Amino acid sequence: MALPSLPALAASLLVAVARPSHPPIPTTLDGPFRPVTVPFDLSLRGNAVDLPDSDPRVLRRVKGFEPEQISLTLSSSYDSVWISWVTGEYQIGYKIKPLDPNSVKSVVRYGKLRYPRTHEATGYSLVYSQLYPFEGLQNYTSGIIHHVRLTGLKPNTKYFYRCGDPSIPAMSDIYYFKTMPVPGPKSYTKRIAIVGDLGLTYNTTATVSHLSSNHPDLMLLIGDVTYANLYLTNGTGSDCYSCSFGDTPIHETYQPRWDYWGRFMQNLISRVPIMVVEGNHEVEEQVDNKTFMAYSSRILFVFPSLSSSTSDDLIYVFYFLLAEQYRWLEQDLAEVDRSTTPWLVATWHPPWYSTYVAHYREAECMKLEMEELLYSYGVDIVFSGHVHAYERSNRVYNYTLDPCVPVHITIGDGGNREKMAIKHSDEPGQCPQPSDDEYLGMCATNFTSGPAAGKFCWDRQPDYSAIRESSFGHGILEVKNETWALWTWYRNQDSEDNVGDQIYIVREPDRCHVQQVDDSWPADL
16 A cells, blocks of 8 residues: 655645634624524423522631621722622521621732732721511621722732731631733733523532633623522522512512622632622612612622612613613713724623513613614623523614624523523414513514514514523623624533534624714713
């Protein structure tokens, strides 16, 4: 048998090396894509069970006023971050006495070296209560929640820190974090983990473990954090509150679930900054119609505030935009200089383009009020949660395909105990009607054009839906340059190097008009 010549052998080796082991990653330039539904795996339905309060991962392990539930949050500029933690024990019962937040100092000692840490910052502390004016319902008061802002940090730099009160002494172990890069057209946070509707179930633990193994630089949680409002104040929980506890005088919560969640997440979010969008499960109504107390006390806001009470405004953004909120959003978009910030990503909890029965067209009022504004300013990607499944759209505006509009990604598949959404609105007999939901009847009506004209739902998977799958998981966004970003969705049931969905999202600024900064923007808005 004749042996191949050296040039022929080299050529064959080159071909072998050049041939990719996986199919090429698609790009949005290849779209729009034919809709795909990945069949539901029945074996994935189980394990949407909350971690019990006896699980070692949620137990309090510190003593006295030593810090716990340590977390890291980005601030309003790249050179600053917030460090938050809790000291002291919460109380729950019929007779509770809040701790004095001034009894323990809020101090962070930090530096570029593990020893010595040459800088010190101080902050503020608070205590919040969840109170119910009904006989038989237990009240809650938190431990002391501390927030300290570190400023003057160097970009892309690793810092070590300890937090607590050195005068007691009650200081934490040593933790570390890495700062963000300087914002610019060629400078990006490398890996952003995105997840929604996380909760604290055994599925959640798989999601967080998988997410952590992907080494994110930043974590974005798109609403519905702990699901403490699936519980009564006595700690009895249910997958469906209204189904099990429909006769309660107020929608109760079991606030210790927030503490459990903070303890479980500390290992990750004490070193990786987390940004959290509010969801419907954070409303948590209590005495005097107060809402969002746990969310607004534990999780810091870094966005420009509205003139009225933030907690009062949060509920409306789910389905409507108040005039003041709209003006704030428009001004915020106008201030983005796309020459230095090419990518514009928006996120909120309820999706606009989801084809699942769960929450179908629930945010239609919000979409009608906001979509044209986002289109005019060239928003590139929209991330939402709320629906407990995964779905990625083709580029879509007003239910119509358009190459110059956002890609919408629903990623409410973090693992919470309400389980996955599996039914699709386009399946026979599954289309909800506006009368089925108080929100649908307000703005969502039958389509007036296109394949679904005269109907409330399509009779096949809509053209704007590129791929949908009912699986728990998370995503990673990697911005490569001014025009290319890689989006990867990972399923919990896969090994770490397998992907459930992957695509390059490509901006086309030369083709698609982007609203530029208006120098004459009214200063009094």
